[in-house]
Amino acid sequence: MDIRIADPFSHELLCSGGENIYCPEVENVLMAHPEMAERIVIGIPVPRWVQTVNAVVVRAPGSMVSEADIIAFCRERLAHNQCPTSVDFADELPRNATGKILKRNLREPYWRDHDRNI
Numbered sequence: 527m528d529i530r531i532a533d534p535f536s537h538e539l540l541c542s543g544g545e546n547i548y549c550p551e552v553e554n555v556l557m558a559h560p561e562m563a564e565r566i567v568i569g570i571p572v573p574r575w576v577q578t579v580n581a582v583v584v585r586a587p588g589s590m591v592s593e594a595d596i597i598a599f600c601r602e603r604l605a606h607n608q609c610p611t612s613v614d615f616a617d618e619l620p621r622n623a624t625g626k627i628l629k630r631n632l633r634e635p636y637w638r639d640h641d642r643n644i
């Protein structure tokens with residue numbers, strides 16, 4: 527069975543290991559990091575937990591912040607299950623004509639070969 531969840535839900539909530547994680551809560555913590563220009567959180571598939579937290583980050587000019595730095599920053603401020611387990615770096619985040627970040631474009635490569643698209 528192929529289950530597709532409509533994008534109007536906007537994926538503000540993801541479920542990892544039976545725990546609900548509110549993406550804006552994680553994004554608010556990431557916004558406090560001084561070496562990031564932009565950031566967004568998406569759920570990506572993992573067999574054990576269904577999905578896990580992934581941060582997509584645009585570094586601030588001149589920043590060399592690493593994936594490990596970002597995850598450690600979050601671990602000091604969030605519950606373990608809310609922390610990103612991976613970080614992707616981008617030059618810019620995809621946006622529609624009104625400037626809204628297109629999370630579905632960021633999620634699509636991860637969910638492409640899965641029966642479920644959460």
